[in-house]
Amino acid sequence: MSIKANKETYDGVWMPRRDFFTRMTWFTFHSAVVGTLVASVRLMFPKVLFEPPMSFRAGFPEDYQVGEISERWKKRQRTWIVRTEEGFYALSGKCTHLGCTPNWLPAENKFKCPCHGSGFYPTGINFEGPAPRPLERFRVTVAEDGQLLVDKSRVFRQEAGEWNNPDAFLRLKA
């Protein structure tokens, strides 16, 4: 930079014109580079996803028996619907360790992940293997037509205290 070398010459001048333009040019160049990089990174995040909708109708409450871990929607929606005395909850079929699909083992009354051996109680609470936290639950409500409506985009985590949220458990009126 010529600023130092010519200090006397440019006394009282904030910045020589040549240095000013040099810096502005480099600034423009680097802004363009950074801007292009940001644009390229943003491009990699899709705005529209061609994936199946995140909510589905799971039939009428009467279709389920009390105490049943229903595997009816596991294949298509990767979700278990559980009917208890009080009502319904929807369990995510995605192991909280690394995302494999656990299997429901009725004989042992537990979910068991085939990948790394994590085990979960019917409530979704983890009790063995490397899974760090319980299975997630989805929002269950009743749609206008009386069917169960499961919204997989709304997730409730036990360890965050979210299972107490009214949407995490569909309480049936007695």
Next chain:
Amino acid sequence: MALISSLRSRVQATEFYRSVFRHGYSGTERNRYRTVLTNVFLHLHPLRVPRSSLRFTYTWGLGGISLLLFLVMLITGVLLMFYYAPDSRRAYDDMKDLEFAVAFGMFMRNLHRWAAHAMVITVWLHMLRVFVTAAYKKPRQFNWVIGVALLVSTLLLSFSGYLLPWDQIAFWAITVGTNMATATPVLGAEGPFSLVGYDNDLRFVILGGRFVGQSALLRFYVLHCLALPLVAAVLMAVHFWRVRKDRFSVRVSSLAAEKQAAAGQAAKVDVWPHLVSREFLAMVLTLVVLVGWSLLVDAPLEEVANPNNTPNPAKAPWYFLGLQEMLVYFDPWIAGVVLPSLIIIGLAVIPYVDPNPHGVGLYGFRHRPYTISVFLAGFLLWVVLILIGQFFRGPGWNWYWPWESWEIDKPIYAKGTDFPWYVGAPVLLLYCGTALYLPRRLWPTVFVGLSSGKYVIVMGLLAVMVSLPIKMALRLLLNVHYVLVTPWFKI
């Protein structure tokens, strides 16, 4: 014969021939140099190399063989692309067509698959060789870093190619692999100190969606066929160029000879024909083995990918089994993100934290007992992890001896005991303190020439490496689940 030789000399006299090959074939020094200098493919070579650098028992030809395998995959990959569409609805059918309907389709796929496996091995062994002969030392430090980057590219190329057959193992290996990205600190939705959600975290951008589907297949296809090969090719060009510019390391048999070699006094021979002919021989022999293997053994293809049915056990490709085995002992973000990063960083900094300038070109344990021991221990640890994952893990990732049937139901390994924090925290602190303080105190001569900063880096990395077998022993023998449990991480 006379006819052929007269024909040859007439062809060689034509203007066309002389415009292609500007030099004669006779073995004069001038012709030898011009052969290398005027050929775009040969000119990455120098004109002359130290005679002892060419000894097969010095380099084992591992770098060159790795390049050859890369080229084999470039050619077979292009051929396979003619019959493969990255469309999740038909990708698996295309694989079946390659096996049964395309002439030599299966053979090309075999070549591609086995070359990939072989390249992972040769790249690892190449690194081992360069380390043991200290060829990474001044002035070749940065080329070692490029080499580490090439190792990472090789593994990423394998990983990205793994999804393309769209069979069960492809789908689930990539599901498990990319879910590790969810556990990345800050950038992953489930990682500690996360700033992002499932719809914009690292895993989302790798897959281009919420789960492994069409966009993930397209992304992996583009990465595998275009982006990563380009990166690898550029890195290779830099790597080879620097091998030449930093001069070949010279095979020596003593420290005195090493000094001579460093001064450039080693006896040299012409690259053409001495090096080029050896490269040709290595190429032919490697191809013979590879083609033979591909004729005898078919690359596996499992059932079509099914997101609802996870195979048990779901194993990663063998070269990633070390990673998968580490997942058993630590949180996903530690085993899947922190430890792999530390391994890569640790490898890359080796030339800069090794204060010992000696041993270049020497298969000499005596001159560098500690560095070689540590590196070999790390290498061996990695191999052991892979062997455990491959041969000792069965359904549920339970421990099965190789002679045991997987039909036997194993008692599920119960969640072991955690140390309470008032035991775990002091134990960890004591471990770190001991690792950083004691060695220099006890064996000051070992660390001569190492500044305090570098000492901390070296011993920190070493402490992490040693902690792995310790944690494995605690888990496998004493059923200790975690040493320290905090709300943010478990160790």
